[in-house]
Amino acid sequence: MESKDPRGDAPSEGFETQAIHGGDLDDPFRALTSPLYMTSTYTFPSVEAMGSVLSGEREGFVYSRAGNPTVGAMAALVARLEGGEAGVAFASGMGAIAAVLFYLAKSRLPLIVSRHLYTGTRHFVSEMLAPLGIPVKEVDLRSTEGNFGEFREALRAGAGGVFCETPSNPSLDIVDLSAVAALCAEWGVPLAVDNTFPSPALQNPLRQGATLVVHSATKYLGGHGDLLGGVAVGSAEVIRKIATVEAPLLGATLSPMNAWLILRGIKTLALRMEAHTLRATALARFFKEQSAVVDVRYPGLASHPGHEIALRQMKGSGGMLSVVFEGAKPALSFMNALRVIRIGVSLGDPASLAEHPATMSHRGYSARERERMGVPEGLVRLSVGLESPDDLFGDVDRALRSL
Ligand SMILES: Cc1ncc(COP(=O)(O)O)c(C=O)c1O
Incomplete structure (x- = not known):
């Protein structure tokens, strides 16, 4: 009804x-x-x-x-x-x-x-x-x-x-x-x-x-x-x-x-989205400076092709971001080195989650099909949660340095 x-x-x-x-x-x-x-x-x-x-x-x-x-x-x-x-x-x-x-x-x-x-x-x-x-x-x-x-x-x-x-x-x-x-x-x-x-x-x-x-x-x-x-x-x-x-x-x-x-x-949606956005924005900027990362997809970054439109139609860029490494190997090594951010599908939770579409959600597609959908082998999707920002940064920094 x-x-x-x-x-x-x-x-x-x-x-x-x-x-x-x-x-x-x-x-x-x-x-x-x-x-x-x-x-x-x-x-x-x-x-x-x-x-x-x-x-x-x-x-x-x-x-x-x-x-x-x-x-x-x-x-x-x-x-x-x-x-x-x-x-x-x-x-x-x-x-x-x-x-x-x-x-x-x-x-x-x-x-x-x-x-x-x-x-x-x-x-x-x-x-x-x-x-x-x-x-x-x-x-x-x-x-x-x-x-x-x-x-x-x-x-x-x-x-x-x-x-x-x-x-x-x-x-x-x-x-x-x-x-x-x-x-x-x-x-x-x-x-x-x-x-x-x-x-x-x-x-x-x-x-x-x-x-x-x-x-x-x-x-x-x-x-x-x-x-x-x-x-x-x-x-x-x-x-x-x-x-x-x-x-x-x-x-x-x-x-x-x-x-x-x-x-x-x-009841807490607005507050949570603000906190997700703050953490995701800061992490996106941090990833952008890393040599192991070839691309950061986050609408809140000025380098995103849809940034201007996102600014117009969104009140904040949200908690989802994708980071592209040079192929699946460094992407998986990065994920396996994470300790605070957990490996798993789904998103939008207080707990941060990392997903590798090529081997997880998109494993049923060929590499060519995935490329066409804008999902390269080295892409890691992060649902940035609500943990302490220092812990999130520490986790990502440690995982990047282990590559
Ligand atoms: C953008 C989007 N739409 C729809 C769905 C499907 O939702 P559910 O898993 O609740 O059926 C998902 C699930 O991940 C999603 O990410």
């Missing part, structure tokens, strides 16, 4: 205030923390009372795969923070992405996807959509491509939707959201944006003209590395469609417990 802000027309408030109070549910005991509705189903005093909820005559919940108050409050809060009218939650980011792509595919027109995308999204397109006969066109949407030649051509040929991610995982490429949204609007094509890396604290694609936003709430929204979750946000009309068809029928339903934890995580 899609959800709107439970507080109705609350006065306009700052981001942090909304993040802390915007997920509150009405509670007869006036508990400071919203109750957790850990239930699979709901009961009614009569068959007629249930009928009035099923017919939409009265608001209410029938079964938690179709709607749950705690899950709805979380989706509504993310919608509010993104500047969207409504949101719908999923059991994971991939659940949200699958629902949005299936929704867009209903047009039966080709989907346009960015070449620089999270591997799970790429796999969904190649392993789920393509075998169903849904044509997908991959284009370069990076800001550096300027005139968007292939993108304009793909739009001209007819499209049912565009899907992109900025900054992209793990190449940290930037898409100019207002330029891409303007082209989409010209052709009447909906634009969906994966906003997982920046989180709503640093970037709001709907305000730049996107139609839909998706998140892996597993990352910064949850913020503590202890759950999986996803959210899609957009207009009330579009979200109602996804929430009544794709969400309950795909069955990737978020547990109320995880929704409650995500609500808790979001």
Whole structure:
């Protein structure tokens, strides 16, 4: 069930205030923390009372795969923070992405996807959509491509939707959201944006003209590395469609417990994103000066090709950065020498994590394919956590000196 802000027309408030109070549910005991509705189903005093909820005559919940108050409050809060009218939650980011792509595919027109995308999204397109006969066109949407030649051509040929991610995982490429949204609007094509890396604290694609936003709430929204979750946000009309068809029928339903934890995580989102950004910015500058490092991909660095656009569309550069070594050997030696930063996939947690896409997330692709996606063999992706900056610097410095 899609959800709107439970507080109705609350006065306009700052981001942090909304993040802390915007997920509150009405509670007869006036508990400071919203109750957790850990239930699979709901009961009614009569068959007629249930009928009035099923017919939409009265608001209410029938079964938690179709709607749950705690899950709805979380989706509504993310919608509010993104500047969207409504949101719908999923059991994971991939659940949200699958629902949005299936929704867009209903047009039966080709989907346009960015070449620089999270591997799970790429796999969904190649392993789920393509075998169903849904044509997908991959284009370069990076800001550096300027005139968007292939993108304009793909739009001209007819499209049912565009899907992109900025900054992209793990190449940290930037898409100019207002330029891409303007082209989409010209052709009447909906634009969906994966906003997982920046989180709503640093970037709001709907305000730049996107139609839909998706998140892996597993990352910064949850913020503590202890759950999986996803959210899609957009207009009330579009979200109602996804929430009544794709969400309950795909069955990737978020547990109320995880929704409650995500609500808790979001309360400190702005503070955490600021601290992630501070540490990542300082580390990116440090890496830039190292002779063993051939490239540092971080939108906060003036040397990043998308820096100007990132400055325009992001409120901070975030906690993700990629460092490129001269090949896989030094990249792996660097990672193995780390002690504070742990080796692992996922991101957005208080604990810093290092990932080597060529042998981990992108191991299923050939070296040539990875190169095309902007993922060279020597690239190490770092999710810069919230440990003491001195410990992070000490760890990186020691690992670099061991090469
Ligand atoms: C950018 C991005 N989008 C989506 C996902 C998928 O999220 P989940 O693992 O919650 O399904 C991930 C996971 O790493 C991601 O990095």
